[in-house]
Every structure is written in C-alpha cells, then in structure tokens.
Amino acid sequence: MRENNDNPGTHSRGAPPDTRGTGPVQEAVDQIDQFQQRHKPVAIAVAVARKFAEDQSTRLASMIAFWAFFSLFPLLLVFVTLLGFLLPTGIKATVLEHVASMIPLVDTSAMHGLSGSWWALIVGLVNALWSGLAVVRTVEVAFNAVWEIPYVKRPGLFSQLLRALGVLATVGLGLVVSTLVTGFVSGQSTGIDLGWTGRVAGYAVAIALDVGLFVAAFRILTNRKITTRQVLPGAVLSGVLFWVLQSLSSLIISRYLHNAQSTYGHFATVITILWWFYLQSLITLAGAQLNVVLTERLHPRGLRDSPDTEADQRAYDAYAKERTYHQEERVQADFPRADRSRHRGQ
Structure with a gap:
C-alpha cells in the first residue's frame, strides 16, 4: 500500500487525488481508478478480474481441465464398446460419424476397429467413474x-x-x-436445414439448457446456502459463453483441426482438446466469481492503494478467514494503515 503523508484520509469518492510527487503514469492510473469506481458496471468488471487473479482461478481451471481431459477417453471407450455389443459394424460406423459431428473436438475415426469386449467395458467404466468423480470434486473445491x-x-x-x-x-x-x-440445430449431424427461425429457437433452447445447468452446478457444488437469484447472473454469463465455445469448436473441427492433423498428427487433437476444456473451466469460474462479487458486494475495488476501498478490506478479510482449519480457531484481519488510504469507494 502506498504511503501518503499529505492530508491522509481526506479524499472522498469523486474528489481529485493528490498526485503531487507522482508521474504522468500514476496520474493516469488515478484517473482510470476514479472512473471505474464511479461507474458500477465497470467497477463490477474490475472487481471480478481482481478477485479472479487473487484466487488464482487460472490454476484452478488448469486442474479442472486436466481431469476433464482425463475422463474423456474412458467415456469414449465405454461408448464404443457398448456399440460393439449392440450394433453391427456398418451401423456402428454411422453412429460414430454422428457422434464425431456433435461432440466438439473429438475424432472417433481411430475407434472404428474397436469391438465389444467385457474387459474393455469394465476398465472403461471404472476409469470413467473415477475420473468423472475427480472432475466434479475439483469443481467443488474451486x-x-x-x-x-x-x-x-x-x-x-x-x-x-x-x-x-x-x-x-x-x-x-x-x-x-x-x-x-x-449439433442437431446446426444441422452438422443430420444435414437438415431448419431455417433461420428454427435455428434461432433451437439455439435459444440450447442456451437455456446451458444456463440451467450452470445454475444447478453453482448451487449444488457450493457448500453454502445460495439462491437461484444469487447464481443467475454468473450462470447466464457462463451459459452464453459456453454455447459460443461449443459453436466455435465445430468451426475448429471443420476448418482447422483436420488440416492441423495432417501436419502434427494426433498431437494437434490433444492440444486442442486441452485448450477447449481449459477455456470451459475459465468461463465457469468467471461466472462463479461474478456471483460472489454481486452477492457480497465486493465492488468497487481500488487499482493502486489496496486496501483502498471498503470492498477491498472485506475481500482481504474473507481471504484470511478462508484459512480457518479448526472450529475453535478465530481469524481477524486488521488494516492499521487503512486511514491513510483514499477510500474513494465509500
């Protein structure tokens, strides 16, 4: 936190900061800071970005992406093995082609040779269950x-x-x-053109499903009582971005991934799938962070002299109390120099 010895604590929200002794860069940052604290939408965006970084959400997203990637291939093994038990070879190839067109970034062409096998089914089920549980538990921790x-x-x-x-x-x-x-609405798996009205309606249904899934996930996998209203803003953000990512993944498959495979082989598929899961995890955590910022009113946040605002202090207090490991333990965060900050968010 920057020391300010000239009339400490006298600046209020909207008042020009004391920039004596600072350079033009610091003055520009002060002006940007005042602007974002005065405008609520910008302040919320800044608060989400700050909390996203402070919680190391990129590291949490990497953990989720790893286990999601790890669970994908056991699920495909189970699916293909079941097809080998239930369908003849010709029909199985057709079903795999439809699946490849609807599941983003998955190339099932290498699986046509697999047939029904009990040991493959058992191994696939055990691995799929283990890795799937790991994905959900990692999301819950996040x-x-x-x-x-x-x-x-x-x-x-x-x-x-x-x-x-x-x-x-x-x-x-x-x-x-x-x-x-x-996949059905876009016509990729069926070749059916529903027209622009049918597509719009179908996309609306798909987005609504995604939003509903995020509402359920945010509520079920958070170990505190939160309402649908509290998680709805983040669910809408994550649901819309998730649908956009699904649509873009189809474009990547049809135009770029197959060309990259001719050069880099299956290595291109692995990298692309990992990035796809990582981006999914990032937008999921971004929605969760938005819910927390709005529910706990962790805005506006200061850009320079943290803890600059009351929201800064409450955020840092929550970070400290998170590290409580025993029922009898009490954690309290103090800010003895808070009176020397500008408190423009008051």
Missing part, C-alpha cells in the same frame, strides 16, 4: 475457494463423493443433451 468458504466448513471425502455422483447423474446428462441439441 467453487468453495471462489466463495472463500473456510476449510473447516468444507465437506469431507464421503460427502464429496455422494454429491459428485449426483452431479454426474444430472448435470453430466444435461451436458450431453445440450451438446446433442446444438
């Missing part, structure tokens, strides 16, 4: 970290597993349905 829930109040392993099974059976099925709807 949501609890975003809401700064103290460690002592977070669920144990058994509770996490039960909750993860429920989420896999509901949200996971919903994601499959949403992907199928998007």
Whole structure:
C-alpha cells in the first residue's frame, strides 16, 4: 500500500487525488481508478478480474481441465464398446460419424476397429467413474475457494463423493443433451436445414439448457446456502459463453483441426482438446466469481492503494478467514494503515 503523508484520509469518492510527487503514469492510473469506481458496471468488471487473479482461478481451471481431459477417453471407450455389443459394424460406423459431428473436438475415426469386449467395458467404466468423480470434486473445491468458504466448513471425502455422483447423474446428462441439441440445430449431424427461425429457437433452447445447468452446478457444488437469484447472473454469463465455445469448436473441427492433423498428427487433437476444456473451466469460474462479487458486494475495488476501498478490506478479510482449519480457531484481519488510504469507494 502506498504511503501518503499529505492530508491522509481526506479524499472522498469523486474528489481529485493528490498526485503531487507522482508521474504522468500514476496520474493516469488515478484517473482510470476514479472512473471505474464511479461507474458500477465497470467497477463490477474490475472487481471480478481482481478477485479472479487473487484466487488464482487460472490454476484452478488448469486442474479442472486436466481431469476433464482425463475422463474423456474412458467415456469414449465405454461408448464404443457398448456399440460393439449392440450394433453391427456398418451401423456402428454411422453412429460414430454422428457422434464425431456433435461432440466438439473429438475424432472417433481411430475407434472404428474397436469391438465389444467385457474387459474393455469394465476398465472403461471404472476409469470413467473415477475420473468423472475427480472432475466434479475439483469443481467443488474451486467453487468453495471462489466463495472463500473456510476449510473447516468444507465437506469431507464421503460427502464429496455422494454429491459428485449426483452431479454426474444430472448435470453430466444435461451436458450431453445440450451438446446433442446444438449439433442437431446446426444441422452438422443430420444435414437438415431448419431455417433461420428454427435455428434461432433451437439455439435459444440450447442456451437455456446451458444456463440451467450452470445454475444447478453453482448451487449444488457450493457448500453454502445460495439462491437461484444469487447464481443467475454468473450462470447466464457462463451459459452464453459456453454455447459460443461449443459453436466455435465445430468451426475448429471443420476448418482447422483436420488440416492441423495432417501436419502434427494426433498431437494437434490433444492440444486442442486441452485448450477447449481449459477455456470451459475459465468461463465457469468467471461466472462463479461474478456471483460472489454481486452477492457480497465486493465492488468497487481500488487499482493502486489496496486496501483502498471498503470492498477491498472485506475481500482481504474473507481471504484470511478462508484459512480457518479448526472450529475453535478465530481469524481477524486488521488494516492499521487503512486511514491513510483514499477510500474513494465509500
């Protein structure tokens, strides 16, 4: 926090800052800081970006992307093995082509040779269940970290597993349905042109499904009582961006991925899938951060002299209290130099 010895604590919201002894860059930052604190939409965006960085959400997104990528291929192994049991070879190839057109960034052409096998089915089911539970548990850890829930109040392993099974059976099925709807409406899997009205209606249904899934995920996987109204803004943001990402992934498959495979082979597919899951995780956590900022009113945040605003102090207090490991432990964050800050957010 910057020391300000000239009339400390005298600046109020909207008053020009004391820039004596500072350079033009600092003056420009002060002006930008005043602007974003006066305008609520900008202040919310800045607060979300700051909290996103302070919570190290990119690291959490990387963990989610890893386990999502790890769970993809066991699921495909189970799916292809079941097709080998249930369908003849010709029909199985047709079904795989439809699946490849609807599931983003998945090339099933290398799986045509697989047939029904009990050992492959068992191994695939065990790995898919294990990795799927790991994905859900990692998302739950990320949501609890975003809401700064103290460690002592977070669920144990058994509770996490039960909750993860429920989420896999509901949200996971919903994601499959949403992907199928998007593929059907776009005509990629059926070749049917629904017309612009049919497409608009179909896309609206797909987006509504995505938003509903995020509402359910935000509420179920956060270990505190939150309402649908509290998670709806973030669910809308994440749901719309998720649908956009699904649509863009189809463009990547049809125009770029196959060309890249001719040069880089399956390495291009692996990198692309990892990036796709990583971007999915980022937009999910961005929606969760928006919910926290709005619910806890963690805006406006200062850009320079943190803790510059009352929201800064409450955010830092929550970060400290998150590290509570015992029921009898009490954590309190003090800001002895807060009276020397500008408090423009008051």
